[in-house]
Amino acid sequence: MTNEELTGLLQALPLRQLHDLTRGRVHRHFRLGKRRLIEVILSLPPESRSLLEVDVLKPKRQSPHQPSLENSPQPFVAKPTQKKGRGKAKLSASLEPPITVSELLDGLGVPTAQPFHADPWQIEAISKLATNDVIASVPTGSGKTYVAIEATRRALEQDQTVIYTSPLKALSNTKYMEFSQLFGADRVGILTGDRKDNAQAPLLIMTTEILRNLLYDAASGQIDVRLNTLGLVILDESQYLADPERGVVWEETIIFCPSQARLLLLSASIGNPQDLSSWLTSIRAVPCHLIHHQNRSVPLRAGYLHPDGVMVPFFRTRDITKGRGFTFHPETKRLLAQYEGETLGHRNRR
Amino acid sequence: MPPAIHPVQLVEVLRRKQLTPAIVFLTSRRACDEAISAFQRQEGSLPPERTQAIATVLEQLAVDYPSITGHPLMETVAQFGVAAHHAGHLPSWKIAIEELMRQGQLDAVFATTTLAAGVDFPARTVVITQSSVRKARDFSDLTVGEIQQLAGRGGRRGKDFVGFVMITPSPYIDLQVLSKGLTGFPEAIESQFVISYPMVLNLLKAHPLDHIEGILAKSFAQFQLNRRVDVHQNSLDTIHQDMRPFGPRVCTDWISQWQVYDQARRRHSQRRPASQPDPPGTAAKLPFLTPGRVIRVSKGFAVILRQYRSRGQRYPMLSILRAKGTMTESPAMMVNHIYDHVLEFTTLRAFPWCSPTTLSHLTHELTQLPSNLPVLPVLADEEQQNEESLTPVLTDEFACPTCPSQPACRKDHAVALRLRQKEKGIIKTIHALRTGLWLRFQKKSHVLHKFGYLTATSELTSEGDWARLIRIDHSLLITELIRMEAFAAIEPALLAAVMAGIAHDDDRPGSYQRMSPGLSTMLHQVRAVADSLASYEDPPLLRTDVAALTEQWISQPTLSWANLVRKTAMAEGDVYRLFARTIEFLSQIQTLKISHPSLAETAISAITTMRREVLEELP
Numbered sequence A: 001m002t003n004e005e006l007t008g009l010l011q012a013l014p015l016r017q018l019h020d021l022t023r024g025r026v027h028r029h030f031r032l033g034k035r036r037l038i039e040v041i042l043s044l045p046p047e048s049r050s051l052l053e054v055d056v057l058k059p060k061r062q063s064p065h066q067p068s069l070e071n072s073p074q075p076f077v078a079k080p081t082q083k084k085g086r087g088k089a090k091l092s093a094s095l096e097p098p099i100t101v102s103e104l105l106d107g108l109g110v111p112t113a114q115p116f117h118a119d120p121w122q123i124e125a126i127s128k129l130a131t132n133d134v135i136a137s138v139p140t141g142s143g144k145t146y147v148a149i150e151a152t153r154r155a156l157e158q159d160q161t162v163i164y165t166s167p168l169k170a171l172s173n174t175k176y177m178e179f180s181q182l183f184g185a186d187r188v189g190i191l192t193g194d195r196k197d198n199a200q201a202p203l204l205i206m207t208t209e210i211l212r213n214l215l216y217d218a219a220s221g222q223i224d225v226r227l228n229t230l231g232l233v234i235l236d237e238s239q240y241l242a243d244p245e246r247g248v249v250w251e252e253t254i255i256f257c258p259s260q261a262r263l264l265l266l267s268a269s270i271g272n273p274q275d276l277s278s279w280l281t282s283i284r285a286v287p288c289h290l291i292h293h294q295n296r297s298v299p300l301r302a303g304y305l306h307p308d309g310v311m312v313p314f315f316r317t318r319d320i321t322k323g324r325g326f327t328f329h330p331e332t333k334r335l336l337a338q339y340e341g342e343t344l345g346h347r348n349r350r
Numbered sequence B: 001m002p003p004a005i006h007p008v009q010l011v012e013v014l015r016r017k018q019l020t021p022a023i024v025f026l027t028s029r030r031a032c033d034e035a036i037s038a039f040q041r042q043e044g045s046l047p048p049e050r051t052q053a054i055a056t057v058l059e060q061l062a063v064d065y066p067s068i069t070g071h072p073l074m075e076t077v078a079q080f081g082v083a084a085h086h087a088g089h090l091p092s093w094k095i096a097i098e099e100l101m102r103q104g105q106l107d108a109v110f111a112t113t114t115l116a117a118g119v120d121f122p123a124r125t126v127v128i129t130q131s132s133v134r135k136a137r138d139f140s141d142l143t144v145g146e147i148q149q150l151a152g153r154g155g156r157r158g159k160d161f162v163g164f165v166m167i168t169p170s171p172y173i174d175l176q177v178l179s180k181g182l183t184g185f186p187e188a189i190e191s192q193f194v195i196s197y198p199m200v201l202n203l204l205k206a207h208p209l210d211h212i213e214g215i216l217a218k219s220f221a222q223f224q225l226n227r228r229v230d231v232h233q234n235s236l237d238t239i240h241q242d243m244r245p246f247g248p249r250v251c252t253d254w255i256s257q258w259q260v261y262d263q264a265r266r267r268h269s270q271r272r273p274a275s276q277p278d279p280p281g282t283a284a285k286l287p288f289l290t291p292g293r294v295i296r297v298s299k300g301f302a303v304i305l306r307q308y309r310s311r312g313q314r315y316p317m318l319s320i321l322r323a324k325g326t327m328t329e330s331p332a333m334m335v336n337h338i339y340d341h342v343l344e345f346t347t348l349r350a351f352p353w354c355s356p357t358t359l360s361h362l363t364h365e366l367t368q369l370p371s372n373l374p375v376l377p378v379l380a381d382e383e384q385q386n387e388e389s390l391t392p393v394l395t396d397e398f399a400c401p402t403c404p405s406q407p408a409c410r411k412d413h414a415v416a417l418r419l420r421q422k423e424k425g426i427i428k429t430i431h432a433l434r435t436g437l438w439l440r441f442q443k444k445s446h447v448l449h450k451f452g453y454l455t456a457t458s459e460l461t462s463e464g465d466w467a468r469l470i471r472i473d474h475s476l477l478i479t480e481l482i483r484m485e486a487f488a489a490i491e492p493a494l495l496a497a498v499m500a501g502i503a504h505d506d507d508r509p510g511s512y513q514r515m516s517p518g519l520s521t522m523l524h525q526v527r528a529v530a531d532s533l534a535s536y537e538d539p540p541l542l543r544t545d546v547a548a549l550t551e552q553w554i555s556q557p558t559l560s561w562a563n564l565v566r567k568t569a570m571a572e573g574d575v576y577r578l579f580a581r582t583i584e585f586l587s588q589i590q591t592l593k594i595s596h597p598s599l600a601e602t603a604i605s606a607i608t609t610m611r612r613e614v615l616e617e618l619p
């Protein structure tokens, strides 16, 4: 194919499809506009260019994974991993009329103050800690801190030492202040690499690395913190286990955590909490109890805000449902097509 | 229409629809700062009582964190009720913004996605303008977990009936990625267990060598490897089922017999010279280098299309497809990693070894691979050698031609051999998965022995006994420098400067700094040592500008933070992080009180001088 022929073909394609074509072929393709993309495509090495030409010539088919936003008259339904059997439910869902903006924004406001009632999962987590290690994998903002605080309170009442770790110094500092207010400054200590403030306190805050080091020192017989009375170790934001550089520290900490201490792992975003729980059960003295749910305590809705300030719902339905694919709101689809058209025009004019 | 909504207009819309307070996630620190400058160019301001309330909170916080006083953005925050929050700011400033946000005093905070995890920072609305982030010098799509961490900050318990996530397009956005992130389930955690030198030393300090394998087996890494073993075990069971009809015949191992016979017969008739045996490393890899296998070559992922050996070539070759979509021929020994991941496809006998559609499909698959794909540990073993280079034997030494089982063997041999090769491959894989961690441990301990930190029986030497206390990145470099007395009688400023050079792993640009001749020489030496250790440990960046900046901070105790920051193009927050990390490194040296008392003293003195002004505000 000559450069002119290919340029012609590419020009005729919507931007979205150019991105699909260049995905994996052009570095950072999503940062480029149409004209730049075409230039880059033309300068591809011969092998990848010929592969791409094959793709360009392929009859246009709506692949379920990368649907084109333009020219799709029927409601646009993306089905990431949809099986045939689900088809019916899907169809009826998309036949319901799309919600309106006022429905989207309906019910917005500030609830009146309510007396505090712990959630069932919070109570479950706290009580299970008496006999089990616990993983609480619940959405952001659910109240994991409450579990940490109450579990700490119980351990302190029994004269146990409690260690709270977080991955970030910033978070440790926030918790240090919060816990000092709750339990009294004299009962809370904080450990960093070079500083030990109140290291003999029954509640110690530190980063996970510091705890790991402490456990190594203890294993080789040089204890300088009261680990023999350690009753509870809280690992906040434990999804850091998956961090490429630091994840290993969480594993070391869990492997060497003294067997008499209970482990409390808190996290919002883990895809396989069951695996984590089975792992803990397989290596720890007591079984691990998993608390896992996806229900947000404050419902979340999604909107689309156009650069000109127009706001429309993002999905057809008001609530964001998990694991059942999604359908864009027709208005979002329309505005987005317009956006792509106009930003394209904007670029071409330059 | 502008390519993205103007920040001032964005906040206006959010205010009008009562969607404040909001967190607006932007792609870069610069974008956050520019959003704030856009407000500074505006007329209007908040009602005076709100401005006053914000100013009061900031004043109160300034009692504990003096660096907040006189912050250049203080007035803007109070006047417009908006702020920026990113890693370029000092921790004290971030604490102030977080506190204001918790109290509901701000309408919008423009933040980078580093805010995503761990900071207690809720709002009614979260605005998302991007679908990718810069990770390790490259842009990659946000993961489902990350998108949910971002969006999850929308809706404060007890303060909101509902929370919102507002998506606004910019040239950097892919709505598919975001929609999947909002409606999908977060990714599974994959273990990132790595065995480091300090880990080996500390394990061997506390446990006898024969306990170590058991301890490693307790890792989540091994737990997940065992899961993969189970899968392979299942396919092994299936293969054993399929192999039932091919059990012992006239000779017990008729498959090998026939193979040797068959090869000998052909060789005999063609009189081809016996092929050279492959080097052991490559030989062990060969059974895994099959079509569909994902591998790493020098420049990234690739998938194998076929394995072959040309007449003139001594070594086996691979036809591979790279992630860029290019097809290349590569000697099998150039493969850096073999992954435990196979892309299924139908092979063809002729170029390009599969259909063009498959090619593009494979290319796409390659780009979708996670960067932390599990590596298949391949063990080189001796048995393999013999098998690969079957010694040519003459045909008349075989009983096959006259054997009653001959017709059956001839018929079944191809199928049976393929099954058996598959079986062997899987058994190898299982073995590798079971012993991989232990093997890596042994490799590391071997190096430590070579350097004299471990005895031949894997006990800590006197050197190893203190070296285990250095539990940071580049530990080998640091302990080697200590052993070669590079730090003997060193000034605190110089020690800290070198540690800063080793500790700092950020490549955001700084500015040229004046440094003492002593530091200059010292950095040269350190670099030489680091390079000589390169095959055992990745060398640090050793940026001279950050080393020099650290040296100035310590050697000039009257230098103020404001003046220091003015000397460099680095953001204040980055300088703070550099110093905090340097203190962390120095504090490890400080633990060598018993073995290296004067060096530990120097470290303490460096830390004490470093901790002033801003660096004293937080533990």
Ligand SMILES: Nc1ncnc2c1ncn2[C@@H]1O[C@H](COP(=O)(O)OP(=O)(O)OP(=O)(O)O)[C@@H](O)[C@H]1O
Binding pocket: A116, A117, A118, A119, A122, A139, A140, A141, A142, A143, A144, A145, A146, A267, A268, B118, B120, B157, B158
């Ligand atoms: N049972 C409850 N009833 C009402 N409000 C609660 C309850 N439990 C916790 N909260 C409130 O919910 C808010 C969020 O809690 P918290 O910070 O503990 O969330 P989290 O689960 O730790 O989230 P993240 O993943 O962001 O760390 C807090 O303001 C807390 O006071």
Ligand SMILES: [Mg+2]
Binding pocket: A144, A145, A236
């Ligand atoms: Mg939390």
